[in-house]
Amino acid sequence: MNRFSYMRAGSIEEAVKAASADSSARFIAGGTNLVDLMKYNVERPTRLIDITRLPLNTIEDTKSGELRLGAMTTNDEVAHDPRVQSRYPLLASAILAGASPQLRNAATTGGNLLQRTRCYYFYDTGTPCNKREPGTGCPATFGRNRIHAILGTSEHCIATHPSDMCVALAALEAIIHIAGPDGERAIPMSEFHRLPGDRPEIDTTLRPGEIITAVELPPEDFVEHHTYLKLRDRLSYAFALVSVAAALRMDAGTIVEARIALGGVAHKPWRDPAAEAMLRGHPASTERFAAVADHILRDAKGFQDNAFKIDLARRGIVRALSQAAAGTPQSQTDKRIR
Amino acid sequence: MLKAQGYVGSPQNRVDGRAKVTGEARYAAEFDAPDLAYGIVISSAIAKGRIASIDISSALAIPGVVQVFTHENRSGTAWLDRNYRDETAPPGSPFRPLYDDQVVYSGQPIALVVADEYEIAAHAASLVRIAYETDTHMTDLDIKRSEAYVPPKKRSGVKAPPSPRGDAEEAFTQAPVKVHAEYRIAIEHHNPMETHASTVIYEQDGTLTIHEKTQGPQNSQSYVSSVFGLSSDQVRVVSPFIGGAFGSGLRPQYQLFLAVMAALELKRSVRVVLTRDQMFTFGYRPQAIQTVSLGANPDGMLQSIMHDAIQTTSTFEDYQEVVVNWSNLLYHCDNVKLTYRLAQVDTATPIDMRAPGAATGVTAIETAMDELAYATGIDPVELRLRNYAEVDEANKRDFSSKELRACYQLGAERFGWAQRNPEPRSMRDGRELVGWGMATGVWEAIMQKTAARAVLSADGHLEVSCATADIGTGTYTILTQIAADIMGLPMERVTTRIGDSSLPKSPVEGGSWTAASAGTAVQIACQTVRESLFKYAREMDASPLANASLEHVSFADGRIVLTNDPETGVSFTDIMRARGVDKVEAEEKASPGMMTSMRYSGYSHSAVFAEVKVDEELGIIRVTRIVSAVAAGTILNPKTARSQIIGGIVFGIGMALEEESMLDHNLGRFMNHNLAEYHVPVNADIHDIDVIFVSEHDDKLNPMGIKGLGEIGIVGTAAAIGNAIFHATGKRIRDYPITIDKLLG
Amino acid sequence: MSASQNYSSPALEKIPITLIVNGETRTIEVLPWTVLLDLLRDHLHLTGTKKGCDHGQCGACTVIADGKRINSCMALAVMKDGASITTIEGIASDGALHPLQQAFIDHDAFQCGYCTPGQICSGVTLIQEGRARTRDEIREWMSGNICRCGAYTNIVDAIEQVLGSNQEAGR
Ligand SMILES: Cc1cc2nc3c(=O)[nH]c(=O)nc-3n(C[C@H](O)[C@H](O)[C@H](O)COP(=O)(O)OP(=O)(O)OC[C@H]3O[C@@H](n4cnc5c(N)ncnc54)[C@H](O)[C@@H]3O)c2cc1C
Ligand code: SF4
Numbered sequence A: 001m002n003r004f005s006y007m008r009a010g011s012i013e014e015a016v017k018a019a020s021a022d023s024s025a026r027f028i029a030g031g032t033n034l035v036d037l038m039k040y041n042v043e044r045p046t047r048l049i050d051i052t053r054l055p056l057n058t059i060e061d062t063k064s065g066e067l068r069l070g071a072m073t074t075n076d077e078v079a080h081d082p083r084v085q086s087r088y089p090l091l092a093s094a095i096l097a098g099a100s101p102q103l104r105n106a107a108t109t110g111g112n113l114l115q116r117t118r119c120y121y122f123y124d125t126g127t128p129c130n131k132r133e134p135g136t137g138c139p140a141t142f143g144r145n146r147i148h149a150i151l152g153t154s155e156h157c158i159a160t161h162p163s164d165m166c167v168a169l170a171a172l173e174a175i176i177h178i179a180g181p182d183g184e185r186a187i188p189m190s191e192f193h194r195l196p197g198d199r200p201e202i203d204t205t206l207r208p209g210e211i212i213t214a215v216e217l218p219p220e221d222f223v224e225h226h227t228y229l230k231l232r233d234r235l236s237y238a239f240a241l242v243s244v245a246a247a248l249r250m251d252a253g254t255i256v257e258a259r260i261a262l263g264g265v266a267h268k269p270w271r272d273p274a275a276e277a278m279l280r281g282h283p284a285s286t287e288r289f290a291a292v293a294d295h296i297l298r299d300a301k302g303f304q305d306n307a308f309k310i311d312l313a314r315r316g317i318v319r320a321l322s323q324a325a326a327g328t329p330q331s332q333t334d335k336r337i338r
Numbered sequence B: 001m002l003k004a005q006g007y008v009g010s011p012q013n014r015v016d017g018r019a020k021v022t023g024e025a026r027y028a029a030e031f032d033a034p035d036l037a038y039g040i041v042i043s044s045a046i047a048k049g050r051i052a053s054i055d056i057s058s059a060l061a062i063p064g065v066v067q068v069f070t071h072e073n074r075s076g077t078a079w080l081d082r083n084y085r086d087e088t089a090p091p092g093s094p095f096r097p098l099y100d101d102q103v104v105y106s107g108q109p110i111a112l113v114v115a116d117e118y119e120i121a122a123h124a125a126s127l128v129r130i131a132y133e134t135d136t137h138m139t140d141l142d143i144k145r146s147e148a149y150v151p152p153k154k155r156s157g158v159k160a161p162p163s164p165r166g167d168a169e170e171a172f173t174q175a176p177v178k179v180h181a182e183y184r185i186a187i188e189h190h191n192p193m194e195t196h197a198s199t200v201i202y203e204q205d206g207t208l209t210i211h212e213k214t215q216g217p218q219n220s221q222s223y224v225s226s227v228f229g230l231s232s233d234q235v236r237v238v239s240p241f242i243g244g245a246f247g248s249g250l251r252p253q254y255q256l257f258l259a260v261m262a263a264l265e266l267k268r269s270v271r272v273v274l275t276r277d278q279m280f281t282f283g284y285r286p287q288a289i290q291t292v293s294l295g296a297n298p299d300g301m302l303q304s305i306m307h308d309a310i311q312t313t314s315t316f317e318d319y320q321e322v323v324v325n326w327s328n329l330l331y332h333c334d335n336v337k338l339t340y341r342l343a344q345v346d347t348a349t350p351i352d353m354r355a356p357g358a359a360t361g362v363t364a365i366e367t368a369m370d371e372l373a374y375a376t377g378i379d380p381v382e383l384r385l386r387n388y389a390e391v392d393e394a395n396k397r398d399f400s401s402k403e404l405r406a407c408y409q410l411g412a413e414r415f416g417w418a419q420r421n422p423e424p425r426s427m428r429d430g431r432e433l434v435g436w437g438m439a440t441g442v443w444e445a446i447m448q449k450t451a452a453r454a455v456l457s458a459d460g461h462l463e464v465s466c467a468t469a470d471i472g473t474g475t476y477t478i479l480t481q482i483a484a485d486i487m488g489l490p491m492e493r494v495t496t497r498i499g500d501s502s503l504p505k506s507p508v509e510g511g512s513w514t515a516a517s518a519g520t521a522v523q524i525a526c527q528t529v530r531e532s533l534f535k536y537a538r539e540m541d542a543s544p545l546a547n548a549s550l551e552h553v554s555f556a557d558g559r560i561v562l563t564n565d566p567e568t569g570v571s572f573t574d575i576m577r578a579r580g581v582d583k584v585e586a587e588e589k590a591s592p593g594m595m596t597s598m599r600y601s602g603y604s605h606s607a608v609f610a611e612v613k614v615d616e617e618l619g620i621i622r623v624t625r626i627v628s629a630v631a632a633g634t635i636l637n638p639k640t641a642r643s644q645i646i647g648g649i650v651f652g653i654g655m656a657l658e659e660e661s662m663l664d665h666n667l668g669r670f671m672n673h674n675l676a677e678y679h680v681p682v683n684a685d686i687h688d689i690d691v692i693f694v695s696e697h698d699d700k701l702n703p704m705g706i707k708g709l710g711e712i713g714i715v716g717t718a719a720a721i722g723n724a725i726f727h728a729t730g731k732r733i734r735d736y737p738i739t740i741d742k743l744l745g
Numbered sequence C: 001m002s003a004s005q006n007y008s009s010p011a012l013e014k015i016p017i018t019l020i021v022n023g024e025t026r027t028i029e030v031l032p033w034t035v036l037l038d039l040l041r042d043h044l045h046l047t048g049t050k051k052g053c054d055h056g057q058c059g060a061c062t063v064i065a066d067g068k069r070i071n072s073c074m075a076l077a078v079m080k081d082g083a084s085i086t087t088i089e090g091i092a093s094d095g096a097l098h099p100l101q102q103a104f105i106d107h108d109a110f111q112c113g114y115c116t117p118g119q120i121c122s123g124v125t126l127i128q129e130g131r132a133r134t135r136d137e138i139r140e141w142m143s144g145n146i147c148r149c150g151a152y153t154n155i156v157d158a159i160e161q162v163l164g165s166n167q168e169a170g171r
């Protein structure tokens, strides 16, 4: 780990000010991603701004019916909060599918949004990587890419965003609340993460100095018809090869509203509004689900090791939609897939 | 629990259990020393070439940095590579850390940064700048297999394939039923939970006490002595606890060399701990490409067995293991051709990993046998029984004991094998396809020359000692049990000391030979003490045992008593007081030639039955049940024995479904070098495991009939799971691990 | 929380923090980059907490911080200022083993013992969390602790036994 100075932010303003003043400063929350990367010398901040003591650790109802998760709430707190469990079981399930109990106790809502890719090369300073060192190349494209993206890749980077929580947030159309040098703003989840394009070093649309203050969950909660299906190389404590958050609102057997978000397949949680539209107004059927899957994956492109993900994603989407339609969400403890 | 007799064979809690559950057990990196310095290893980024320059100035400029050792400034050590050869080294030139500017594999250690504190060393290490001149490397076995060769020099202790018998090619051509396929096993890394570490304590008199993660304290000691030109009394290696090893601790690893080098140079105590990533920068289970051809009659009787294996080794050592011999050892056949070759790749030298060779070779033959079962329509268990080998056909020796038939039978019963519908895809549980598969396991029962000491003190306390190790195998406990039984003492009054090079001579702890070897040595040493003590007792004035003979007395509760009149006897304390001695001691050796073992073939066996459930559309596999019936001679402690088998099975589940060190051939580098991406089983992966110990009497191998249990649990497990997956899905995957992509592909 | 504290360069300045370690309040000076795990092992000589990966991937370093199990390798010590930390050395009380420690011995829930302190800290917290009921749940919520020796079934047996006897006691 490199040397850095440490400050404990006493207020949001102070945190923002400190971050704006020094472009190589970083906020630190749970530290489960940042400390990890610092130990590998992938991140070398000159200053850490500890934001864990900011008053952002509450979960509150808003007047307009949203549930607001403070950025410092931990993954564990959110997943086990009775309001989240009863109103946003999809989010609770996705969080519980990720990492381990220990990590979830430390990981925060804000940090989880900003965790970086698990690409092997990104993590290994002994190899080139455009995301870590722009312009050095992307060895993953022609190397080992079992865990890499099949959608939205560029010639510069084929990394994925590894979060489970974010996949559920994408399906729920959460809003990310931000404070920055220019005041506060909000970014819809779909615009928060970006595709790599020719700037793979930039993961999100967050601007320098900005801090995430909260994540707001809209009232539409999909309690009846949802699932989070995570497919991976072992049954727990592994990142998703492919994951699917499916959320449906149904009325007398007809799908009225549909959301599908995929994890493990792209540089961001993957949504496809046109595919979702294909479900509205139709009854649940495997054929339609398969057509939707094909549509989502129409431009999918596999590499040496990961072409299987296209087929896996197709199967996963169909199953997740079936689970959601049937109202039988995937258990995260009983590993049998329903 | 005060129980004077009968510990051997009964389930006993580990004697080191309390130390392990309270955190008191100390491992190599946990010994402190005044003024201890911390070393961090820098690993090569390239696979082949030379270090053009290495700039250590910014690192040295950091306050608290003591030195940065490189090939340019390291002190003189031994020049001859034979000085670097350890007890278990394969033929070739051992890797010599910081020897010169040559890079021979990715991840090779190229510098050691030593600082007053760990954090300082870690920071300074990130400031060392290295420029390389790269050469073309090759790590792809699929390309190198065309250059495979039969190793010219055999590795000691590794049996070469027996010469061919009959005409296997012709018999195969003629056989009405044929199975012919290629089987692949990926590279695996041991990844014990404790990373390799050495704490070298530089004593005031210049001698070294080394706390080292090793399976052989004396192997490490002689390596250090020979490389650094020290006499053996200048080096003591102490390893009371080892956080797993599975073979990775059989050879002294480079952190030992570097820590000793730095300590000698700096005249200061130094600790070097490898990172988890660096656990991928030395030995591994080699990648194997195997071809098995089985020819049989329609009744399943084998007419021809051909088994060829090609494995990776490094460019500087010919690592070898026994891969193909098992095929004919398990099955009777008159036409047999077994071949074994190596191909060199630019990686570190492989190193024995749990059931080296057998885990690989038996996976192939046992998958092929399942294919033959389907080709002939014969039940897999029945097929194996029909071809059961009654003698070791390679040398026509009898087996010292072999209860494999009972393993098949008891395992099948417990598993409920009779309920199996052999048709693939015929059994279901909701959305999941259910598969039942089985395989055979086998491992050699080896004994090695080992010495042990037993010392009975006047207070009635017994200490037994031997320079072997306990890597989680339960050695402390079984030696205590054996000693307590012989001396008639409660286990609480017996202390076992192992893991110290200053103790009586022992080979490395491996190959499942420790229980038989150290166990026998302890047994003999205790028997000698027992005899002396009895002699003293008889010679006491007015001894109540004056006319007794050893057969008519019992040792119980710290006394020698007449067996048929337990009221009559004397206590150990009284005997020693009368004799005027404060201890009775003996050091004895056990060796393989002591019994008839050389005239017999000794093997442990198992029958493994696996149930998998596979989501039909998604290809997610769950191993829901394993039954393993093991025949391994005398089971000294069913509790720790069961744990060893379970551990082997969990390893086998990893091998079957998860474990693969992925090489990027462009870079010549393992890329998933961490525990997040190199998957070993986690708790959620492991369901019911049922272990049956089949009773097996062996009076040929060693006095107690011990065969050892460290390896047998893994052997056959991967094949049983692969066979179950075929039964579930109708898909035969011959490329381990069987990951979701292969199943869907 | 308290007013901001700004520790800027020179970065080598140590920062005083207070930790309650196994019930004992300790004031310690740490550098910003000192990791809790290394503080415990190297500086406080509490080597019961293990380092298996140093990257949150194995659970060997699990300690209990303010009642929650965490990976101490992922926590900067300075950020834990004021926290109460229980390590394996603080699980037994006055020499009497915690029931889970005894259950680990009785069920032979370890072999090499290296993952064991982390397993026990994790298991003790799992029991306190009070969520796990079934073996499936124990397995999943103990999956943050890798045991390469493969003692998993015995670990689940040990935890199940303590959960069971707690439930009986609660009746
Ligand atoms: C072995 C392992 C396995 C894992 N498995 C999974 C998994 O299966 N699924 C999954 O989803 N995740 C997984 N994770 C990732 C884990 O969820 C993330 O590390 C965690 O969510 C990050 O949160 P944190 O609070 O610790 O972030 P930190 O490490 O503190 O911060 C991460 C980044 O976010 C920035 N940041 C943090 N908070 C804010 C804020 N409020 N405003 C602005 N910037 C901020 C930091 O500057 C930093 O760049 C795993 C992690 C590990 C180590
Ligand atoms: S995929 Fe992206 S993160 Fe990975 S090596 Fe390529 S550029 Fe780097």
Ligand code: FES
Residues within 6 Å of the ligand: C050, C051, C052, C053, C054, C055, C056, C057, C058, C059, C060, C061, C062, C071, C072, C073, C074
């Ligand atoms: S050492 Fe902390 S999780 Fe492995």
Ligand code: FES
Residues within 6 Å of the ligand: B193, B243, B244, B472, C109, C110, C111, C112, C113, C114, C115, C116, C146, C147, C148, C149, C150, C151
């Ligand atoms: S007991 Fe050895 S790793 Fe768990």
